Amino acid sequence: MRIQPAGPPSAYKTYSIKAPLSTHFRHATCEEVACPDFLYGWRVRKENLTPALLHTATHCGRKYTELHVAEGETYLVYEAGQSCFQSARHRTRVERPELYIVRDGDHRGNPRGTPNRIHKRAEDWAEDLHEHTDKLNTTLKEG
Ligand SMILES: [Zn+2]
Structure with missing residues:
Protein backbone atom coordinates (compact mmCIF):
# COMPACT_ATOMS: atom_id res chain seq x y z
CA MET A 1 0.00 0.00 0.00
CA ARG A 2 1.18 3.47 -0.90
CA ILE A 3 -0.05 6.80 0.45
CA GLN A 4 -1.65 8.85 -2.33
CA PRO A 5 0.55 11.92 -3.00
CA ALA A 6 -1.23 15.26 -2.52
CA GLY A 7 0.63 17.07 -5.31
CA PRO A 8 1.73 16.36 -8.86
CA PRO A 9 4.92 14.27 -9.39
CA SER A 10 6.83 17.46 -10.30
CA ALA A 11 6.39 18.59 -6.68
CA TYR A 12 8.43 15.68 -5.32
CA LYS A 13 11.99 14.51 -4.98
CA THR A 14 12.91 10.87 -4.47
CA TYR A 15 15.94 9.84 -2.43
CA SER A 16 17.22 6.31 -2.83
CA ILE A 17 20.31 4.19 -2.22
CA LYS A 18 20.94 1.45 -4.74
CA ALA A 19 23.35 -1.37 -5.42
CA PRO A 20 22.29 -2.69 -8.83
CA LEU A 21 22.85 -6.38 -9.57
CA SER A 22 24.68 -5.57 -12.82
CA THR A 23 27.31 -3.30 -11.27
CA HIS A 24 27.49 -4.17 -7.58
CA PHE A 25 27.43 -7.98 -7.67
CA ARG A 26 29.48 -10.67 -9.33
CA HIS A 27 29.06 -14.39 -9.79
CA ALA A 28 30.16 -16.34 -6.71
CA HIS A 90 25.04 -17.41 -6.69
CA ARG A 91 26.03 -13.75 -6.35
CA THR A 92 28.15 -11.76 -3.94
CA ARG A 93 28.59 -8.00 -3.46
CA VAL A 94 31.68 -6.42 -4.91
CA GLU A 95 33.59 -3.76 -2.97
CA ARG A 96 31.91 -0.74 -4.51
CA PRO A 97 30.00 2.02 -2.76
CA GLU A 98 26.24 2.17 -3.24
CA LEU A 99 24.75 4.75 -5.59
CA TYR A 100 23.22 7.65 -3.66
CA ILE A 101 20.51 8.86 -5.99
CA VAL A 102 18.36 11.98 -5.92
CA ARG A 103 15.80 12.29 -8.64
CA ASP A 104 12.97 14.70 -9.31
CA GLY A 105 9.47 13.26 -9.24
CA ASP A 106 8.15 10.18 -7.49
CA HIS A 107 6.91 6.67 -8.35
CA ARG A 108 4.63 8.20 -11.02
CA GLY A 109 7.59 9.56 -12.92
CA ASN A 110 9.73 12.61 -13.52
CA PRO A 111 7.54 14.87 -15.68
CA ARG A 112 10.21 17.55 -16.16
CA GLY A 113 12.70 14.90 -17.30
CA THR A 114 15.49 16.33 -15.19
CA PRO A 115 18.54 14.07 -14.91
CA ASN A 116 19.20 12.07 -11.75
CA ARG A 117 21.81 13.37 -9.39
CA ILE A 118 24.13 10.64 -8.14
CA HIS A 119 26.24 11.43 -5.09
CA LYS A 120 29.53 9.60 -4.62
CA ARG A 121 29.49 9.84 -0.86
CA ALA A 122 26.71 9.01 1.60
CA GLU A 123 27.47 12.28 3.44
CA ASP A 124 26.71 14.39 0.33
CA TRP A 125 23.45 12.54 -0.23
CA ALA A 126 22.45 13.04 3.42
CA GLU A 127 23.35 16.74 3.18
CA ASP A 128 21.22 17.07 0.02
CA LEU A 129 18.31 15.43 1.88
CA HIS A 130 18.73 17.73 4.91
CA GLU A 131 18.87 20.86 2.74
CA HIS A 132 15.73 19.74 0.91
CA THR A 133 13.94 18.96 4.18
CA ASP A 134 14.97 22.38 5.59
CA LYS A 135 13.61 24.08 2.47
CA LEU A 136 10.31 22.21 2.86
CA ASN A 137 10.08 23.13 6.56
CA THR A 138 10.78 26.79 5.79
CA THR A 139 8.11 26.78 3.06
CA LEU A 140 5.62 25.16 5.46
CA LYS A 141 6.32 27.74 8.19
CA GLU A 142 5.97 30.67 5.80
CA GLY A 143 2.66 29.19 4.64
ZN1 LIG B 1 25.53 -23.67 -4.41
Whole structure:
Protein backbone atom coordinates (compact mmCIF):
# COMPACT_ATOMS: atom_id res chain seq x y z
CA MET A 1 0.00 0.00 0.00
CA ARG A 2 1.18 3.47 -0.90
CA ILE A 3 -0.05 6.80 0.45
CA GLN A 4 -1.65 8.85 -2.33
CA PRO A 5 0.55 11.92 -3.00
CA ALA A 6 -1.23 15.26 -2.52
CA GLY A 7 0.63 17.07 -5.31
CA PRO A 8 1.73 16.36 -8.86
CA PRO A 9 4.92 14.27 -9.39
CA SER A 10 6.83 17.46 -10.30
CA ALA A 11 6.39 18.59 -6.68
CA TYR A 12 8.43 15.68 -5.32
CA LYS A 13 11.99 14.51 -4.98
CA THR A 14 12.91 10.87 -4.47
CA TYR A 15 15.94 9.84 -2.43
CA SER A 16 17.22 6.31 -2.83
CA ILE A 17 20.31 4.19 -2.22
CA LYS A 18 20.94 1.45 -4.74
CA ALA A 19 23.35 -1.37 -5.42
CA PRO A 20 22.29 -2.69 -8.83
CA LEU A 21 22.85 -6.38 -9.57
CA SER A 22 24.68 -5.57 -12.82
CA THR A 23 27.31 -3.30 -11.27
CA HIS A 24 27.49 -4.17 -7.58
CA PHE A 25 27.43 -7.98 -7.67
CA ARG A 26 29.48 -10.67 -9.33
CA HIS A 27 29.06 -14.39 -9.79
CA ALA A 28 30.16 -16.34 -6.71
CA THR A 29 31.03 -19.94 -6.02
CA CYS A 30 29.02 -22.16 -3.66
CA GLU A 31 31.91 -21.98 -1.21
CA GLU A 32 31.87 -18.15 -1.17
CA VAL A 33 28.17 -17.97 -0.30
CA ALA A 34 28.30 -20.94 2.10
CA CYS A 35 25.69 -22.71 0.02
CA PRO A 36 23.97 -25.42 2.14
CA ASP A 37 24.00 -27.97 -0.73
CA PHE A 38 27.75 -27.45 -1.05
CA LEU A 39 28.31 -27.69 2.71
CA TYR A 40 26.08 -30.67 3.49
CA GLY A 41 25.37 -32.34 0.17
CA TRP A 42 21.88 -32.73 -1.26
CA ARG A 43 19.52 -35.23 -2.80
CA VAL A 44 16.98 -35.20 -5.58
CA ARG A 45 14.05 -37.60 -5.93
CA LYS A 46 14.59 -39.41 -9.20
CA GLU A 47 10.87 -39.89 -9.92
CA ASN A 48 10.31 -36.11 -9.84
CA LEU A 49 12.72 -35.48 -12.71
CA THR A 50 11.77 -35.31 -16.36
CA PRO A 51 13.89 -37.56 -18.61
CA ALA A 52 15.87 -34.49 -19.73
CA LEU A 53 16.55 -33.35 -16.15
CA LEU A 54 17.45 -36.91 -15.11
CA HIS A 55 19.96 -37.05 -17.95
CA THR A 56 21.46 -33.70 -16.89
CA ALA A 57 21.53 -34.70 -13.21
CA THR A 58 23.38 -37.93 -13.96
CA HIS A 59 25.72 -36.56 -16.66
CA CYS A 60 26.75 -33.22 -15.15
CA GLY A 61 30.03 -34.49 -13.77
CA ARG A 62 28.94 -34.35 -10.13
CA LYS A 63 29.52 -37.41 -7.99
CA TYR A 64 26.31 -39.11 -6.82
CA THR A 65 24.97 -42.41 -5.55
CA GLU A 66 21.49 -43.83 -5.94
CA LEU A 67 19.51 -44.46 -2.78
CA HIS A 68 16.55 -46.77 -3.26
CA VAL A 69 14.12 -46.23 -0.39
CA ALA A 70 10.97 -47.97 -1.60
CA GLU A 71 9.23 -48.98 -4.82
CA GLY A 72 9.01 -45.77 -6.87
CA GLU A 73 11.12 -43.79 -4.40
CA THR A 74 14.74 -43.42 -5.41
CA TYR A 75 17.05 -40.52 -4.65
CA LEU A 76 20.16 -39.28 -6.35
CA VAL A 77 22.42 -38.37 -3.44
CA TYR A 78 25.16 -35.81 -4.06
CA GLU A 79 27.98 -35.53 -1.58
CA ALA A 80 29.12 -32.25 -0.02
CA GLY A 81 31.92 -30.20 -1.57
CA GLN A 82 30.49 -30.08 -5.10
CA SER A 83 29.00 -27.08 -6.86
CA CYS A 84 25.22 -27.32 -6.53
CA PHE A 85 22.62 -27.15 -9.32
CA GLN A 86 21.92 -23.46 -8.53
CA SER A 87 25.60 -22.44 -8.57
CA ALA A 88 25.17 -20.28 -11.69
CA ARG A 89 22.79 -18.06 -9.70
CA HIS A 90 25.04 -17.41 -6.69
CA ARG A 91 26.03 -13.75 -6.35
CA THR A 92 28.15 -11.76 -3.94
CA ARG A 93 28.59 -8.00 -3.46
CA VAL A 94 31.68 -6.42 -4.91
CA GLU A 95 33.59 -3.76 -2.97
CA ARG A 96 31.91 -0.74 -4.51
CA PRO A 97 30.00 2.02 -2.76
CA GLU A 98 26.24 2.17 -3.24
CA LEU A 99 24.75 4.75 -5.59
CA TYR A 100 23.22 7.65 -3.66
CA ILE A 101 20.51 8.86 -5.99
CA VAL A 102 18.36 11.98 -5.92
CA ARG A 103 15.80 12.29 -8.64
CA ASP A 104 12.97 14.70 -9.31
CA GLY A 105 9.47 13.26 -9.24
CA ASP A 106 8.15 10.18 -7.49
CA HIS A 107 6.91 6.67 -8.35
CA ARG A 108 4.63 8.20 -11.02
CA GLY A 109 7.59 9.56 -12.92
CA ASN A 110 9.73 12.61 -13.52
CA PRO A 111 7.54 14.87 -15.68
CA ARG A 112 10.21 17.55 -16.16
CA GLY A 113 12.70 14.90 -17.30
CA THR A 114 15.49 16.33 -15.19
CA PRO A 115 18.54 14.07 -14.91
CA ASN A 116 19.20 12.07 -11.75
CA ARG A 117 21.81 13.37 -9.39
CA ILE A 118 24.13 10.64 -8.14
CA HIS A 119 26.24 11.43 -5.09
CA LYS A 120 29.53 9.60 -4.62
CA ARG A 121 29.49 9.84 -0.86
CA ALA A 122 26.71 9.01 1.60
CA GLU A 123 27.47 12.28 3.44
CA ASP A 124 26.71 14.39 0.33
CA TRP A 125 23.45 12.54 -0.23
CA ALA A 126 22.45 13.04 3.42
CA GLU A 127 23.35 16.74 3.18
CA ASP A 128 21.22 17.07 0.02
CA LEU A 129 18.31 15.43 1.88
CA HIS A 130 18.73 17.73 4.91
CA GLU A 131 18.87 20.86 2.74
CA HIS A 132 15.73 19.74 0.91
CA THR A 133 13.94 18.96 4.18
CA ASP A 134 14.97 22.38 5.59
CA LYS A 135 13.61 24.08 2.47
CA LEU A 136 10.31 22.21 2.86
CA ASN A 137 10.08 23.13 6.56
CA THR A 138 10.78 26.79 5.79
CA THR A 139 8.11 26.78 3.06
CA LEU A 140 5.62 25.16 5.46
CA LYS A 141 6.32 27.74 8.19
CA GLU A 142 5.97 30.67 5.80
CA GLY A 143 2.66 29.19 4.64
ZN1 LIG B 1 25.53 -23.67 -4.41
